[in-house]
Amino acid sequence: MSPGMAIATLGGIGRLKPGPGTWGSAAVLPAALLGPLACLGLAAIVALVGWWATRAALAETGAKDPGWIVVDEAAGMLLALGGLAGVSGWLGVALAFAGFRALDILKPWPVSWADGLPGATGVMLDDILAGAIVAAALLLAGGI
Structure with missing residues (x-):
């Protein structure tokens, strides 16, 4: 497996069935234990x-x-976990996960717009936008 393929599939997690996107999102949930700032830093690295x-x-x-x-789901989910400064604990993690998966699957605007962009930009950007929307919602829900 090439390095690009290994990273893109998160070491093969993307080959799991059913719902590889859900598996990719779930794979990074333990990062929530590191805190919101670490999740934001990891999101930037994983996105690049x-x-x-x-x-x-x-x-x-x-x-x-x-x-x-x-890997796009991993980046977006990590970004969503960055909003845990607003709603923390397992409730926050559950809301981040459910919200991110909902936006990733339903693709409301502007997620749908980004999904339509060509190449790697479109593949990555729709999940990054979904993660950012969820993070913002969590922060607003927590009054931050």
Whole structure:
């Protein structure tokens, strides 16, 4: 497995069935134990490395937006966990997870707009926007 493919699939997690996006999102949930700031830092790193890996995986396979690429879900979920400064604890983690998965699946605007962008940018940006929306909602819910 090429390095780009390994990162894009989170070491093969993207090949799990059913719902590889859900598995990719769940894979980073333990990062919540590190706190919101660490999650934001990890989100930035995963987004940058993930964009490179997604670009490489798309070039390698010729695919457009395959479900097995789940590094985008990891980046978006980490960003959503950055909102735990607003609603903390397991309730906050559950709300972040449910909210992120809902936006990722339903793709309301502007998530749908980003999803329509070509290449690695579209693959990554829709999940980053979904994560940012969830993080903002959690912060607002906590009165921050």
